Amino acid sequence: MADTSGVPEPTLDEQIAAYQREFRDLDPQVEKIVSALGRLNRRMNVAYGRQTANLGISSADWEVLKALVLSGAPYRMGPSDLAKRLGLTPAAMTHRIDRMVAEGLVTRERDESNRVRVIVELTPEGRGKWLEAMRMATVFEGELLQDLSPEERTALGEVLTRLLRRVEHAQPDAGGRLSDLD
Amino acid sequence: MADTSGVPEPTLDEQIAAYQREFRDLDPQVEKIVSALGRLNRRMNVAYGRQTANLGISSADWEVLKALVLSGAPYRMGPSDLAKRLGLTPAAMTHRIDRMVAEGLVTRERDESNRVRVIVELTPEGRGKWLEAMRMATVFEGELLQDLSPEERTALGEVLTRLLRRVEHAQPDAGGRLSDLD
DNA sequence: TATGTACTCTTTAGCTTCTAAGTCTTCAGA
DNA sequence: TCTGAAGACTTAGAAGCTAAAGAGTACATA
Numbered sequence: 001m002a003d004t005s006g007v008p009e010p011t012l013d014e015q016i017a018a019y020q021r022e023f024r025d026l027d028p029q030v031e032k033i034v035s036a037l038g039r040l041n042r043r044m045n046v047a048y049g050r051q052t053a054n055l056g057i058s059s060a061d062w063e064v065l066k067a068l069v070l071s072g073a074p075y076r077m078g079p080s081d082l083a084k085r086l087g088l089t090p091a092a093m094t095h096r097i098d099r100m101v102a103e104g105l106v107t108r109e110r111d112e113s114n115r116v117r118v119i120v121e122l123t124p125e126g127r128g129k130w131l132e133a134m135r136m137a138t139v140f141e142g143e144l145l146q147d148l149s150p151e152e153r154t155a156l157g158e159v160l161t162r163l164l165r166r167v168e169h170a171q172p173d174a175g176g177r178l179s180d181l182d
Numbered sequence: 183m184a185d186t187s188g189v190p191e192p193t194l195d196e197q198i199a200a201y202q203r204e205f206r207d208l209d210p211q212v213e214k215i216v217s218a219l220g221r222l223n224r225r226m227n228v229a230y231g232r233q234t235a236n237l238g239i240s241s242a243d244w245e246v247l248k249a250l251v252l253s254g255a256p257y258r259m260g261p262s263d264l265a266k267r268l269g270l271t272p273a274a275m276t277h278r279i280d281r282m283v284a285e286g287l288v289t290r291e292r293d294e295s296n297r298v299r300v301i302v303e304l305t306p307e308g309r310g311k312w313l314e315a316m317r318m319a320t321v322f323e324g325e326l327l328q329d330l331s332p333e334e335r336t337a338l339g340e341v342l343t344r345l346l347r348r349v350e351h352a353q354p355d356a357g358g359r360l361s362d363l364d
Numbered sequence: 365t366a367t368g369t370a371c372t373c374t375t376t377a378g379c380t381t382c383t384a385a386g387t388c389t390t391c392a393g394a
Numbered sequence: 395t396c397t398g399a400a401g402a403c404t405t406a407g408a409a410g411c412t413a414a415a416g417a418g419t420a421c422a423t424a
Contacts, residue, residue, distance in 0.1 A: 007266040010252060012343065018252045023316045027324065029335050034226075034323050036342035041223040043349040044216075060381085070192060070200045080401060084189040092382055094403055116390045116401050134205050141216050142209065144349060152341060153211050159330065159338055160218035161194065167225040167326060242410090262372065274411055276374055298372050298419045 012036060044144075051136045055129050060096055061105060065130045068106070068122045075122035078111075082120060105129065194218060226326075233318045237311050243282055247312045250288070250304045257304035260293075264302060287311065 010018065016031050052062050067085050068075045077085075083093035097120055100106045105126035111117035122130075145153065192200065198213050234244050249267050250257045259267075265275035279302055282288045287308035293299035304312075327335065 007263045009267070012346065015252060018254065019316075021254070022251050023313065023320075025317070026320060029339060030320070030323050030327055032339045033327065033335065033342060036339065036346050037219070037223060037226070040342060040346045040349060041219060043346070044219070047349070069204050070197060072200065072203070078401080079403095081189050085191070089383055090402065091384080091404085095381070114391075114401095118402060131205065134201075135207070138205075138208060138212070141212050144345060145212055145215065147344065147348065148341065153215065155337065156341055157211060157214045157218065159334060160215060160222060162329065163326060164194065164218050164222045164225070166329065167222060167229070260372080261374095271412060272373065273375080273413080277410075296372095296420075298370095300373065 012039065047140055048137060051140070052133050054136075055132055057103075057105070057129055057133070061100055061103070061129075062133065064096065064100060065105065065122070065126055065133075068120070069127065069130050075127065076119050079108075079118055079120060100126075194221065229322055230319060233322070234315050236318075237315055239285075239287070239311055239315070242278055243285070243287060243311075244315065246278060246282060247287065247304070247308055247315075250302070251309065251312050257309065258301050261300055261302060282308075 009015075012032065012035055015035060016026075016028050019031060020026050020028060048062075049059055052059060057065070063086055064082060067082055068077060071077050079093045079097060080090055082088075082097075083090050086093070088096070097106065097108055101108050104123060107121050107123055109119055109121075111119050148156065191197075194214065194217055197217060198208075198210050201213060202208050202210060230244075231241055234241060239247070245268055246264060249264055250259055253259050261275045261279060262272055264270075264279075265272050268275070270278070279288065279290055283290050286305055289303050289305055291301055291303075293301050330338065
């Protein structure tokens with residue numbers, strides 16, 4: 001285990017001040033938003049990781065469980081669809097499914113109507129783990145947002161989805177400029 | 183390279199609707215905020231990763247460059263401080279520095295005043311890469327936020343730092359409940 | 365001065381997880 | 395029936411990590 005003590009991350013404001021010293025053309029307000037977003041997400045992922053670890057599942061497991069649950073009952077997908085969905089090669093997906101079968105989270109069997117295909121199906125235990133993880137996550141999320149008024153929640157949701165739309169319909173090229181893809 | 187075509191991620195609203203079907207106790211507004219945060223961050227990280235890849239540096243390199251720049255001139259740190267800062271073991275740090283020395287991004291030399299220690303120092307080339315990456319990142323960030331009014335930017339920055347403060351001073355325990363650490 | 369101890373970094377061995385490339389099986393169409 | 399395409403698995407190997415052992419240096423203390 002890596003030792004994290006002794007050399008603390010600078011606070012958000014310290015970091016922005018340092019950036020301004022090292023890089024002239026910096027809008028501190030933009031940087032504050034972007035850095036806070038990044039940090040907030042990092043902390044939240046640490047929290048989620050701890051919670052799923054307490055359930056004995058890795059974040060790799062979690063991704064697969066999520067994809068299967070989102071596919072809806074009867075919670076079945078083929079390995080290659082899962083691989084595409086998660087951005088893995090089929091080989092990596094094979095290994096990941098091996099592990100999850102051993103852990104009892106999913107089953108793997110041939111599709112009898114087309115024996116080239118394989119069906120990965122969520123077990124009741126896998127679904128239970130997903131439900132438990134969701135339960136813990138929603139408690140955490142509720143407490144995280146508890147100080148926000150209803151108006152603030154509405155406004156925050158609206159602004160974030162606006163930013164998300166913008167980043168989903170555009171990606172930066174080599175020069176760092178947003179360019180429409182469609 | 184993994185194939186991502188053909189099995190698209192559900193839209194944010196589709197995903198939340200699916201969550202509600204599978205998990206009763208879900209506040210859709212909370213979930214929308216949290217999911218948008220996660221997606222936004224993921225897309226941004228993809229964008230940053232593309233930009234730094236265009237400069238020929240990995241995200242591992244980027245973390246080290248950032249830590250050294252933030253330490254301020256003369257941009258020097260010891261391997262163990264870097265390791266603690268980045269959450270790596272000293273062994274992993276040794277390997278990472280090996281690579282970066284080979285890439286010309288940093289130098290490594292003994293501290294002559296205390297020959298137990300080693301000094302990792304940013305090269306002008308390493309600093310140039312950091313500056314170039316920052317230039318691209320700020321252009322991207324500016325365009326990302328360009329539709330937000332000054333009031334919206336202020337409000338967003340304020341809300342995000344509030345959430346960040348909350349998550350930094352509390353971490354969930356096994357039950358998913360936020361509990362103060364200090 | 366000598367020596368034990370602590371500190372810092374590196375080396376070694378091994379693990380995990382990924383990719384690329386090749387193989388096997390099955391199905392569809394000429 | 396033959397052939398090609400598609401899906402999943404196997405194998406080989408790369409990358410990056412950890413833990414633990416090792417080597418070199420500094421320092422306190424007898």
